[in-house]
Amino acid sequence: MRSRGAARWIIAAPMALLAIATIYPMLYTLNIALKSRVDYVLDRGGLTTDLNFQNFVDAWTQANMGRYYLNSIFVTVVSVALILLISSMAGFALSHLTFRGSRATFLLILAAMMIPFQVIMVPFIKTLSDFSMINTYPGLIVAYVSQFLPFTIYFMTAYFARIPKEITEAARVDGNTIYGVFGRIMLPLGRPALLSMGILNALFCWNDILISLLVMQSPSQRTLMVGVSALRGQYPDNVPTYLAGVLLVVLPLIVVYLIFQRQITTGVTAGATKG
Amino acid sequence: MKRLISSAALGLAAALTLTACGGASTGATGGSGGGGEGGSADRLVIWNWGASDDAAAAFQEDVVANFNETHPDVEVEIVSQPFDQYYTLLGSAIEAGTGPDVALFNGGTQLKSRADSLIPVTDELSDITGDLAGWPAFQADGETYSAPMFLQGFPIYFNKAIFTSAGLDPENPPKTWEELGAACDAIEAGTEVDCFALGNKEGLGIEFFMSGLGSGIFTADEYDAWIDGERDWTSEHARQVLTMWAESSANGWYNDGANSTAMFNDSFDLFSGGKAAMVIGLSSGIAHWKQFDEFLGEDLGFMMPVTTNEGTTIALPIEGGIGYGVLNEDKKDIAVDWIKATVERDAQADYALAGGQIVSNTTVELDTDITSAQEIIAELPGSKPLLHTALSGDTLDLLHRSASSCWSAR
Numbered sequence: 066m067r068s069r070g071a072a073r074w075i076i077a078a079p080m081a082l083l084a085i086a087t088i089y090p091m092l093y094t095l096n097i098a099l100k101s102r103v104d105y106v107l108d109r110g111g112l113t114t115d116l117n118f119q120n121f122v123d124a125w126t127q128a129n130m131g132r133y134y135l136n137s138i139f140v141t142v143v144s145v146a147l148i149l150l151i152s153s154m155a156g157f158a159l160s161h162l163t164f165r166g167s168r169a170t171f172l173l174i175l176a177a178m179m180i181p182f183q184v185i186m187v188p189f190i191k192t193l194s195d196f197s198m199i200n201t202y203p204g205l206i207v208a209y210v211s212q213f214l215p216f217t218i219y220f221m222t223a224y225f226a227r228i229p230k231e232i233t234e235a236a237r238v239d240g241n242t243i244y245g246v247f248g249r250i251m252l253p254l255g256r257p258a259l260l261s262m263g264i265l266n267a268l269f270c271w272n273d274i275l276i277s278l279l280v281m282q283s284p285s286q287r288t289l290m291v292g293v294s295a296l297r298g299q300y301p302d303n304v305p306t307y308l309a310g311v312l313l314v315v316l317p318l319i320v321v322y323l324i325f326q327r328q329i330t331t332g333v334t335a336g337a338t339k340g
Numbered sequence: 341m342k343r344l345i346s347s348a349a350l351g352l353a354a355a356l357t358l359t360a361c362g363g364a365s366t367g368a369t370g371g372s373g374g375g376g377e378g379g380s381a382d383r384l385v386i387w388n389w390g391a392s393d394d395a396a397a398a399f400q401e402d403v404v405a406n407f408n409e410t411h412p413d414v415e416v417e418i419v420s421q422p423f424d425q426y427y428t429l430l431g432s433a434i435e436a437g438t439g440p441d442v443a444l445f446n447g448g449t450q451l452k453s454r455a456d457s458l459i460p461v462t463d464e465l466s467d468i469t470g471d472l473a474g475w476p477a478f479q480a481d482g483e484t485y486s487a488p489m490f491l492q493g494f495p496i497y498f499n500k501a502i503f504t505s506a507g508l509d510p511e512n513p514p515k516t517w518e519e520l521g522a523a524c525d526a527i528e529a530g531t532e533v534d535c536f537a538l539g540n541k542e543g544l545g546i547e548f549f550m551s552g553l554g555s556g557i558f559t560a561d562e563y564d565a566w567i568d569g570e571r572d573w574t575s576e577h578a579r580q581v582l583t584m585w586a587e588s589s590a591n592g593w594y595n596d597g598a599n600s601t602a603m604f605n606d607s608f609d610l611f612s613g614g615k616a617a618m619v620i621g622l623s624s625g626i627a628h629w630k631q632f633d634e635f636l637g638e639d640l641g642f643m644m645p646v647t648t649n650e651g652t653t654i655a656l657p658i659e660g661g662i663g664y665g666v667l668n669e670d671k672k673d674i675a676v677d678w679i680k681a682t683v684e685r686d687a688q689a690d691y692a693l694a695g696g697q698i699v700s701n702t703t704v705e706l707d708t709d710i711t712s713a714q715e716i717i718a719e720l721p722g723s724k725p726l727l728h729t730a731l732s733g734d735t736l737d738l739l740h741r742s743a744s745s746c747w748s749a750r
Binding site for chain 2: 103107108187188190191194199274275278283291295296297302
């Protein structure tokens with residue numbers, strides 16, 4: 066009994082250190098975000114005693130956060146919805162339906178995952194420009210869906226492959242169409258993976274800077290993360306205001322994570338065992 | 341199932357309708373003109389990396405107002421991009437044909453390496469040539485691509501109070517490399533602070549060291565040849581730069597962790613906070629006389645580079661800092677007027693005083709009694725271009741790595 070308690074401590078100690086290492090930057094950021102610029106320069110490491118919430122007001126107004134919040138939420142929600150819809154259908158087809166070229170299709174999707182965006186960004190933006198999709202929400206949504214879809218299809222395929230084919234075959238014998246099997250069997254069973262992928266893709270879309278910068282060049286169309294990063298300028302002189310902006314941006318992510326943390330941790334490992 | 345499919349289709353249709361509305365709404369105001377797109381004739385799309393403070397924002401408003409006096413019907417759209425992604429983004433946008441009409445550039449390496457993408461404006465700016473300093477940083481192969489708005493230099497600032505505490509005479513700062521070494525020894529022995537504030541995560545420290553002290557190391561002929569592209573890296577004085585850099589580190593001149601802290605703005609904050617006696621600062625948007633004066637007041641001092649070798653001519657290292665370049669041939673005329681608006685005398689005079697920038701317009705008189713500012717202005721006529729901005733990007737990277745190796749060897 067005593068040895069089990071000791072073992073727990075041995076495991077818990079490094080976990081606690083890891084937690085501290087993760088939480089410390091956030092607390093450090095919060096501490097600096099509450100300081101005036103002068104206090105930051107004179108004593109950046111010390112605990113702030115005179116709470117300065119003006120930095121949050123300045124960050125909100127300077128980064129045009131009200132508008133950018135709406136832009137980010139809209140683009141993220143629509144992109145993630147499209148990614149989940151397409152990937153779940155593709156995952157079902159690739160894992161449970163037999164058709165000519167399914168393996169080649171899957172390999173093609175795998176290959177797409179291995180091409181960094183930086184390699185294709187110029188022709189990609191050129192293509193969007195040719196379709197007059199620069200500075201449009203559909204342009205950014207298409208960009209996000211195309212970038213994040215391959216991994217999600219791969220993940221959903223791997224997840225659905227764990228579901229025995231006997232289940233889907235039995236559903237077909239019971240009179241379900243192929244769409245019925247997808248809607249009544251696969252989607253409910255795939256809920257953990259879909260939730261996990263939804264959250265991860267939402268994080269990707271929300272945190273993205275490069276794609277958004279390239280596609281949304283007009284100031285009014287920008288997303289939240291771009292607006293905040295523009296606060297820095299060439300020289301990040303007013304660090305407290307900048308970090309206040311960073312906190313305002315990550316706050317929704319922290320709330321979402323706290324609500325769905327169990328699904329995230331179980332979902333991430335769920336589809337990784339079989340491809 | 342039908343309900344599910346119908347719901348999904350309905351949701352998708354609603355989303356696409358909304359996004360289409362979003363796209364349509366941007367059509368009227370969005371879509372940069374760009375070098376490749378032509379854009380609207382009554383609209384000028386300008387990229388920069390944002391206003392760093394209220395003074396910079398006010399200057400930008402003044403420039404827009406100046407421009408609109410001559411072009412009241414032209415809508416100016418200024419797009420502030422994050423600086424750390426700026427040149428990657430600009431290069432990609434230019435290649436894809438979605439770039440702006442006008443873009444802000446750092447003078448020297450950054451502008452010259454992109455001269456192929458810029459429209460020469462040599463003749464168009466000839467009428468203001470005499471009013472501005474710092475042109476060479478915006479010229480390549482005999483053509484002028486921009487007008488310098490501000491001057492970028494590496495003045496050495498020092499804290500007079502710390503000098504006094506260390507037993508040094510703050511009115512007679514070091515003038516030779518030996519005197520500088522002795523001063524650092526005295527500061528290390530007599531105070532709790534470091535001799536120089538330095539951050540070097542990006543390898544930028546060597547740039548400041550080379551350009552900040554270069555006029556005391558290279559002879560006048562060597563200096564001019566270096567700027568003209570005739571460089572002998574195996575020469576005694578070129579090697580001496582790295583040797584001095586390594587020695588200064590080995591002798592403990594810099595704050596701990598200097599090799600792992602960010603250049604901007606840790607070193608300047610350390611100096612402002614009285615944690616270092618000296619710093620090689622800037623003359624542009626940050627780390628300038630006004631910012632340091634805010635913290636140090638009358639304790640702020642300015643000193644020229646020290647003499648290391650005989651036959652050298654001590655000069656303030658300063659040159660054209662930033663300026664706008666034209667990317668869209670179709671809008672060259674109004675783009676040139678934008679450039680001229682950025683160097684208009686009154687706007688520059690206001691910004692020099694409010695923002696602390698050393699501006700390029702030589703007709704501007706800086707109306708301040710802050711001594712260090714006036715001392716810097718007084719040294720402008722004999723100033724020389726920065727040594728490091730004459731280097732190519734690849735050479736600069738190599739210099740960064742070499743300098744970091746010197747520190748690692750420490």
